[in-house]
Amino acid sequence: MPSTLYTDPRLVALYDTLNPVAADTAFYLALAEGKNHIIDLGCGTGLLACELAERGHRVVAIDPAPEMLRVARHRRNGEHVQWIEGDARALAVLSPADLLLMTGHVAQVFLDDTMFLDTLKAARYALRNGGELAFESRNPTARAWESWTPAQSRRRVNVEGIAEVEVWHDDVSGSPESGIRFNTYYRFKATDETLTSASELRFRTQDELAALLESAGFSHLSWHGDWNGAPVSASSRELIVVAR
Template sequence: MLYDDPRLVALYDVLNPFAADTAFYLALAQSARHVVDLGCGTGLLACELAKRGHRVTGIDPSPQMLRVARSRPDGDEVTWIDGDASALPFVGAADLLVMTGHVAQVFLDDDAFLATLKAARRAIRPGGAIAFESRHPAARAWDNWTRERSSRCVSAPDGRAVEVWQERHAEPDPLSTGRVAFTTHYRFMPTPDAPEETLSAVSELRFRTRDELARLLTDAGFAKIDWFGDWNRAPVDEVSRELIAVAR
């Protein structure tokens, strides 16, 4: 698993800081008493929600990510569960369930994603909502997954410089397959105490169209879906980078 290595877990918040997506979900949760963060990662959103007075349950399959989450300020105010959607029957009714960080794209198989959406529907109280985002296939984000276009240098928490980039694997056009496999490389620069080292992790994501996502949500029992094309709640169009769904 990508985030089993503590060095990569330590980089996660550097690469995914508090940003417009975080603000979107915080605003969406304003009236929610109980929020479930499914695929909560290192707990940035979950802990911020707890800080603001919400009851929060954070669920993630990575013990390393949850270790970081528990150590955050307000982390002791969150109920953390090492697991996946199979834990939802045991967390109590939710007013809002979120899947952030493009978690929806990790489900390569429609049946697996539908099972998760059905579990979410059962976990959400009447009047509650599920919210998640998926990259819009029309934006062709994968075209930028080359070293030349994606490389960036960041500082790890211990101060070590790290170059990070993605390289998409050769395959048919993802617009026809719906899937993109790629490798993320982490090049740790040498220091007086450590040699240069590159870690690599292979991933695959599913890019679903709005119609495909809508069908799955409908099949899971959600009757009303609001769609946004960016974190400012703009409508979805052909140049939108995101497909953001809020379903009830």
């Protein structure tokens, strides 16, 4: 079952404020330079897809959540993006792309290796010869989930039309190998209502990701440990890969 973060209109309305343009956006925009046809798989509210379209790229954006796509379609430049409600199975009918992106740690949503491998194979099929796949996954050695406590994660954001919302994580359980489960709480100051979104994420090691990519047919892997291009180390918070 998908997290309510992607299906509840009240939480979808918060998504862009909680996930603004940042260093990851700049990394993927730079990677897209010189590439014509780009697929954004798991596009969410379409922030990156619309920015790519504004820069003249031909963009196909895919997401399984209709509420996210509803927001995406109404963005500036949204009319220049081909939006598809679906998952990696939609890739089979698209023309070959120069670049396929899976951003926002979407790779961690795949708890099962078989399902993730099927997605990577579909991505390989969707790319032209020499085309690239790029995505990021949190490095398990950084143990990000240990900071998903109310004391360390609590923050307050102001959202236009909604006012102040207090957000925090709690109830962490499970393991990085099988899936870390946690809840995110959203308290709306105007109504004193609290909504809860349950999530579960898989934390794969660099070796595990590399093995899956190679099994999917990718033979050249370039790794980064942060958005500035630093090499991967034990302290790296991210595992960013560009594969072809």
